[in-house]
Amino acid sequence: MTISHFADDAAERYRVIAPTYPADIASMAELVDGIAGLLKGLHIERASVLGGSAGGYVAQVFVRRHRELVEKLIIAFAGPPKPERGRKIARAMWWLRLMPMGILRVVARKRLGGLLPAGHPELRFIRAYLDEALRYHMTKEGFLNLCRRGADADLNYRFGPDDLAGWPGEVLLMMADDDPSTPEPVGEALLALYPGAQIHLFHGGGHAAAILKRDEYLGVMEQFLAGSSPEACAGATARRE
Secondary structure, three states: OHHHHHHHHHOOOOOOOOOOOOOOOOOHHHHHHHHHHHHHHOOOOOEEEEEEOHHHHHHHHHHHHOHHHEEEEEEEOOOOOOHHHHHHHHHHHHHHOOOOHHHHHHHHHHHHHOOOOOOOHHHHHHHHHHHHHHHHHOOHHHHHHHHHHHHHHHHHOOOOOOOOOOOOOEEEEEEEOOOOOOOHHHHHHHHHHOOOOEEEEEOOOHHHHHHHOHHHHHHHHHHHHHOOOOOOOOOHHHOOO
8 A cells, every 4th residue: 555655646746666576486586586587578677666564574575686676765664574474474374385375374463463452444445455355366376475575575685784784775664663563672673784775763653653644654764765855763762652
């Protein structure tokens, strides 16, 4: 939905490409290499890459494998890889493969729905959208490979603050102070990976800040892409104040 919001708002100023991930791709490397191939096939030499939520992990792997294609990087409501989470997913894969898709939909709906703050009428559409996607579009193969890609990112990638040394691009980190997916330790770890990044902290909105604070979200991103510095937090110590 964050891409959709941005695409609608900026269609006259930017060319927005939102690829659909094929259901049969189980590794993060194969996924990001495919996205790189898509950009090259469209004769796009450099792009600004936006990764929100799970897409934030895709974006971080992408810039490390294909930095020559990335002009600017935006990571929204996501953190760095977490090996302990990857191990949990890997251990769970044996029984996830045995479960019927109906039960997997319930598990995914509960997991995803738990990230959305309750009591906001604006999120009714998003909940309905997620329900439709899980009910009619998500296949068992697609669900399992989504889990495999997540475990792959967590277990097989180790990021460091020097990974992008020499890369001339810019980074924007967007977080919310009440996002359950990026508690303070996760946010601190992300900030340490991108010491020169611009930072924007949303007060409230949680994991759905891009929707509940749409104008602020789009405004910050627009300023960053245009070359202006968004109003940013001073750093990690300011994150929860």
